[in-house]
Amino acid sequence: MRLTLRVWRQKSAKEPGRFETYEAKDISPDLSFLELLDVVNDGLQQRGLDPIAFDHDCREGICGSCAMMINGEAHGPQPAVAACQLYLRHFKDGETLTIEPWRARAFPIIRDLIVDRxxxxxxxxxxxxxxxxxxxxxxxxxxxxxxxxxxxxxxxxxxxxxxxxxxxxxxxxxxxxxxxxxxxxxxxxxxxxxxxxxxxxxxxxxxxxxxxxxxxxxxxxxxxxxxxxxxxxxxxxxxxxxxxxxx
Amino acid sequence: MSSIGKKALMAASGLVLVGFVIAHLAGNLLVYGGPSALNAYAEKLRHVPPLLWSARVFLLAAVAVHIATSVQLAIENRRARPQRYRVQRMAETTLAARTMLPSGLLVLAYVIYHLLHFTFRAAHPELSRATDALGRHDVYAMVVLSFQQPPIAFAYVVGMAAVCLHLNHGIGSAAQTLGWTDERTLRWWARAGRLLSFALFIGYISIPLSILLGLVG
CATH class of the missing domain: 1.10.1060.10 (Alpha-helical ferredoxin)
Structure with missing residues (x-):
């Protein structure tokens, strides 16, 4: 399947951020959302660009590291799962997804999608x-x-x-x-x-x-x-x- | 003061005002009993000035506490998210919950006009200065003459809609803030709050509507 990602990119808390658009083509619907970001990051690194920084650890929904707003919903549209347990089959082929960090004064942005919790x-x-x-x-x-x-x-x-x-x-x-x-x-x-x-x-x-x-x-x-x-x-x-x- | 302390004060003062809104409707419904019933009730309310004034001071204090805490909380909430989301989808919240500040401001504006109209009798003096055969202030005539004017009746319905919208979220929310709820009673409180706010709306607007339709007066 194919997805268009609008991802919040911000080098540090001091610099202003902006949305960047990335295309993810020929991806398996069985990928988890974090694996999708891994694939996009591989492509970025091959082109010599900075990968998207995001928090992750266990990838099995128990550590609480991953944290991102996906289309305006914390951890995406599926109820009762963290972003690591969210699979691409829940999205429509060709869909555009907006990915933002948690936004709160108490959670200052460190880089891209990573906030200081x-x-x-x-x-x-x-x-x-x-x-x-x-x-x-x-x-x-x-x-x-x-x-x-x-x-x-x-x-x-x-x-x-x-x-x-x-x-x-x-x-x-x-x-x-x-x-x-x-x-x-x-x-x-x-x-x-x-x-x-x-x-x-x-x-x-x-x-x-x-x-x-x-x-x-x-x-x-x-x-x-x-x-x-x-x-x-x-x-x-x-x-x-x-x-x-x-x- | 702590966030929970401020919210508890906002909730408690809000519930005091809900109590007033219920009692006020009970008094207003005497309009269906005719001029003698309503005017006698109004006279009785004014009969013991110390009681009347302590009730007024108490209500005014509740209003002051409610406004002071809600303004403070609203400012803090704005500050807590300096940068908004580009996209944010709401799953659980209601229109009433999202519009507590505008509905509250509308209620405040309406209450000021309402007091100027019926209590201080300054907004429409020509409609509100009559006395009945017993020399009492003719509240019944004031109400009927006022609501026979469609703009006044319309403003009243809009004001009551704001009250209804505000209480639609307010009652259940106050119960949660004061810690009166659990998994079972949370939905019950929310539903009871919605039902009560709707019942109050129907009760209040029945008066101008029945006067406009000529059923009363």
């Missing part, structure tokens, strides 16, 4: 952890966790931190990410000791990073490759308001 790391450092004594692993059955709580904690913990929620949000809000990280620990007994400072500190850091405010459009949930539910945002709001009252 360390804002997420700083939010995690602010409280997205449990403090435990290291040593031998504790006996698994000594802390019972009810099955529904374990399931819900796992649903939230499925977040791979790719930033699609921020990218898709009309306000570039990071609430779904923070909600997932706060909720998965809030649902488990191990997370209770630091529950209050965690939610207060993570929200404070989120605000400091310059993300927007959630106005409940729920675009994040539609874009999330792990289908994280916006019910966790309600959980975050509950936990935060409760923690504020008891401060």
């Amino acid at each position: 360390s804002a997420f790391d700083r939010i995690i450092q602010a409280g997205g952890y449990v403090s435990v004594d290291t040593g031998s692993a504790p006996e698994a059955n000594s802390v019972p966790v009810p099955k529904p709580d374990a399931e819900e904690a796992m649903d939230a913990a499925a977040c791979i931190g790719c930033g699609a929620c921020v990218a898709a949000c009309p306000n570039a809000s990071a609430m779904l990410f923070v909600a997932a990280k706060v909720s998965h620990l809030a649902k488990l007994p191990q997370g209770q000791a630091e529950r209050k400072p965690r939610v207060l500190n993570m929200v404070e850091q989120m605000d400091r990073e310059g993300f927007g405010n959630c106005t409940n459009h729920y675009e994040c949930m539609a874009a999330c490759p792990k289908s994280i539910h916006v019910k966790f945002i309600a959980q975050l709001n509950r936990d935060y308001l409760k923690a504020c009252r008891r401060r």
Whole structure:
């Protein structure tokens, strides 16, 4: 099949970017989207041009590295997949695709499609952890966790931190990410000791990073490759308001 | 103040105003009970000035908080994405959710006109200064005479459409922001909010429409 790509090219955060158009001919519909970019990059390198810079690592939808807007949708048109798990058979032959980086003040562009997502790391450092004594692993059955709580904690913990929620949000809000990280620990007994400072500190850091405010459009949930539910945002709001009252 | 703190204030003040919109409609519907019912109700409202004024101050405070927080949040949201996408497709959001700022501004503009018209009686003094046989302010005559003018009725319907659009997203969104929802009740709140906003719209516009059609008055 044949595809036309309009790709955002930008040498660095300081230089202005622009769209460049590339033709991809005779490509297999079984390629993943990242493999398509690999093929285009091979062609660019053969012509002595700079390849398109994009983030990638596991290519099996679990690391959260790949990140791009494909035709105005974070990770492309398929629900519940990252760009690495998106296959060209989902596009029409001859289609023109616009590929842009995540756009948010908190995610400055490094180069082309790569943005700096360390804002997420700083939010995690602010409280997205449990403090435990290291040593031998504790006996698994000594802390019972009810099955529904374990399931819900796992649903939230499925977040791979790719930033699609921020990218898709009309306000570039990071609430779904923070909600997932706060909720998965809030649902488990191990997370209770630091529950209050965690939610207060993570929200404070989120605000400091310059993300927007959630106005409940729920675009994040539609874009999330792990289908994280916006019910966790309600959980975050509950936990935060409760923690504020008891401060 | 934190983002969630501001949003909680916006949500709570918004719900206070939703409460007012419901109570106000309940009072307005007395127009169907004829001049005596509506004028007596209006007289009763003004009967205890301290109560009336504390309610007015409370509502005004809710309006101030709602506007102050929403303006701040809207500015922050603009700043959070300095460069827009060339192409952006929305999957989940609604027209009402996307137009909260314009619909809110329209509601504000309408409320100012509405107060000038019916409360301060400055916008159309010739329609609103009558007294009834008992010497009370003739609210019924004011309402009927006003809505017999098609432009006034039309402005009212437009104002109520803005309120309906604003609440269409606002009620469900406030519940989510205050953390009252879970996976099951999220849809329920959104649906209930839409239903309530539509019911309020029908209730409010029934008054000018029935006056225009000559069913009341």
